[in-house]
Structure formats: C-alpha cells, structure tokens
Amino acid sequence: MRLKDLPEEELFLQGSAACQGCPGSMALRVAFKALGRNTLLVVIASCTSVLQSPFPLSALDLPVLNMAFASGGAVASGISAAVNRLVKRGVLEEKPTVLVWAGDGGTYDIGIQALSGAAERETDFIYVCYNNEAYSNTGTQRSGATPYAAWTTNTVTGKKEWRKDIAQIMVAHNIPYVATASLAYPLDFYQKMRKAMSIQGTKYIEMLAPCPPGWKFPSDSTVLVSRMAVQTGLWLLYEYENGKTTYTAGTKRIIEGHAELKPVEEYLKIQGRFRHLFYPERDELRIAEYQGRINDLFDTLRFTYKMREHLMDLEFLPTRRVP
Numbered sequence: 001m002r003l004k005d006l007p008e009e010e011l012f013l014q015g016s017a018a019c020q021g022c023p024g025s026m027a028l029r030v031a032f033k034a035l036g037r038n039t040l041l042v043v044i045a046s047c048t049s050v051l052q053s054p055f056p057l058s059a060l061d062l063p064v065l066n067m068a069f070a071s072g073g074a075v076a077s078g079i080s081a082a083v084n085r086l087v088k089r090g091v092l093e094e095k096p097t098v099l100v101w102a103g104d105g106g107t108y109d110i111g112i113q114a115l116s117g118a119a120e121r122e123t124d125f126i127y128v129c130y131n132n133e134a135y136s137n138t139g140t141q142r143s144g145a146t147p148y149a150a151w152t153t154n155t156v157t158g159k160k161e162w163r164k165d166i167a168q169i170m171v172a173h174n175i176p177y178v179a180t181a182s183l184a185y186p187l188d189f190y191q192k193m194r195k196a197m198s199i200q201g202t203k204y205i206e207m208l209a210p211c212p213p214g215w216k217f218p219s220d221s222t223v224l225v226s227r228m229a230v231q232t233g234l235w236l237l238y239e240y241e242n243g244k245t246t247y248t249a250g251t252k253r254i255i256e257g258h259a260e261l262k263p264v265e266e267y268l269k270i271q272g273r274f275r276h277l278f279y280p281e282r283d284e285l286r287i288a289e290y291q292g293r294i295n296d297l298f299d300t301l302r303f304t305y306k307m308r309e310h311l312m313d314l315e316f317l318p319t320r321r322v323p
C-alpha cells in the first residue's frame with residue numbers, strides 16, 4: 001500500500017484553527033481516512049477542542065462530542081453502551097467506531113483513571129493519545145509525558161524527571177491492541193488505525209506529535225522532527241497484539257540492523273526546548289544520560305530480537321525502560 005492509495009474523502013476539512021505545522025491536525029486527517037464516516041468522535045479539553053474552529057464552523061466532518069478534560073474513558077464507555085443498545089434494537093444497522101482523541105495531559109495525567117476504568121471494563125472503543133509532550137493548549141506546561149531535560153514554562157531549566165511509559169501501562173491492562181505511531185510513517189499509522197477498528201474491545205494508540213511553537217522548531221519541520229525521534233531511538237514504533245509485541249517501520253529497521261541508530265543529540269539540537277543542553281555550553285552529563293538510556297534500551301531490543309526463537313524457553317524476558 002502507498003500513500004496515494006489512501007481514501008480520497010477528507011473528513012478533516014480545510015480552514016481549521018490549528019497552528020501551522022500542527023501534528024494533531026495531520027494525525028486527525030490520516031485517522032479519519034482510516035476510520036471513515038461511521039465514526040463518533042469524543043474530544044476532551046486540548047488543542048483539538050480549539051482547532052475545530054469557532055462555532056458554528058467546524059473542520060471536523062464527523063459527529064463530535066466535546067467533553068471535560070478528565071473524562072475521555074468515561075464518556076467513551078457511555079457512548080459505546082448506547083451504541084450497542086441501538087444496534088441491538090435495530091435502530092443502527094452498523095456499529096459506529098467510538099474514537100476518543102485526547103492529548104498527553106488528558107491521558108498520562110488527568111484522564112488516566114477514566115481510561116484505566118474503561119480499559120478494565122473492556123469497553124469497545126479506540127483511544128488515541130496525540131502526545132505533544134506538554135499541556136500545549138494552555139501555553140506549554142509540563143505533563144507526565146514531557147521528556148527529561150525539556151524546557152516548558154514550568155520546567156525552565158529542563159524537566160528533572162523521566163517520562164512514564166503509558167503505552168506499557170495500557171499493555172498491562174491486558175487490552176487486545178496497543179500501538180505507537182509517528183507522523184513520519186503515515187502508512188504505518190493508517191494500518192494501525194485500520195487494525196484497531198477491526199478488533200473488539202479497548203484499543204490504545206499513541207502518536208508522537210511534535211508541536212512547533214511548544215518544542216520551538218520551524219513549522220515546516222514537524223515531519224522531520226517526528227522522523228528524527230524514531231531514528232534516534234527516542235520514540236519506538238510497535239504494536240502489541242495477542243500478548244506479542246512487534247516493532248514496525250523505522251524502529252524495526254534499526255533493531256534488525258537495516259538502519260543505524262542516530263545520535264540522540266541530532267534530535268535534541270533541532271528543538272529550542274533543549275537549547276540549554278547546548279548553549280551557552282554543552283551539558284555533557286544530560287546528553288550522555290539520554291544516549292546511555294537509549295543504548296541500553298536498544299541493546300535489550302536487539303538481544304531480544306536475536307534470541308527471539310529461544311526466549312520462549314527462558315525463565316525471564318529482559319525488561320526495557322524508555323528514555
């Protein structure tokens with residue numbers, strides 16, 4: 001499949017209020033192409049609430065429910081139950097896909113309880129977290145997804161903590177499908193959305209969403225920054241299905257030895273939010289900490305790949321930690 005084979009119908013329309021180079025709007029466009037018209041969208045407070053355009057206009061050509069910040073999983077549970085009932089009563093012929101579109105603040109932090117509850121109840125819906133690694137809509141404050149050493153308005157010398165690995169927290173919920181995605185690999189994202197749509201139960205997909213004003217890079221570089229995150233190993237592309245994790249696209253190529261792992265500083269250097277790691281002088285320690293974590297992670301991933309046929313016989317599987 002190629003990009004030109006994607007459906008031509010646009011459900012994310014022109015004239016949105018998104019910033020130039022907004023990753024969220026690019027991701028919405030591809031996601032809508034994958035899911036099609038029979039989709040009910042739940043948006044919780046985030047940039048997506050704003051980019052839809054001021055009422056009565058809307059850039060989203062789908063039914064949308066704009067809901068409170070913490071409520072994504074809970075609202076999806078209600079909608080999913082209502083839709084099941086309508087199908088049972090014959091009011092709806094085909095069950096619509098229920099899609100929650102949430103930011104990282106609304107997922108890693110304030111929305112995790114509602115999401116966890118919905119996942120544990122095996123609610124049938126897709127939850128997409130577009131992770132721009134900050135509370136962007138309110139002016140770039142730190143979230144649980146903000147990476148180590150990154151500037152935000154309340155981590156002015158760089159965040160002191162490492163981010164949590166929420167995709168693995170979702171794997172631990174025993175849901176049928178978890179995947180990560182990048183805008184630089186739109187077909188990979190499209191196929192993951194299609195697969196999620198075909199599976200019953202809770203599906204969690206996370207898209208890394210480089211935000212030009214928040215991460216401080218030019219607005220024509222969103223895809224470049226997305227690609228660099230994967231090529232330097234800071235963002236992993238994989239899908240988890242039936243208890244098995246499969247690495248995909250750029251990450252798979254690195255693990256299998258078909259592409260090199262680029263130095264992380266190539267990714268850090270192109271973003272103003274990491275400027276203090278290079279100016280006025282190089283912060284060797286924090287750069288080395290990053291590279292060390294990535295090297296450890298990829299040593300584990302390559303080892304697991306090499307030993308994949310034997311690992312089932314081993315008593316343990318190596319653990320991994322994302323940078």
Ligand SMILES: Cc1ncc(C[n+]2csc(CCOP(=O)(O)OP(=O)(O)O)c2C)c(N)n1
Nearest residue numbers: 045046047069103104105106134135136137
């Ligand atoms: C309970 C509550 N607290 C705070 C807000 C204000 N608020 C709206 S959007 C937002 C930031 C959302 O961040 P994130 O979920 O990462 O989405 P992004 O803006 O980055 O797209 C905040 C703090 C709110 N709407 N509700």
Ligand SMILES: [Mg+2]
Nearest residue numbers: 103104134136
């Ligand atoms: Mg955010």
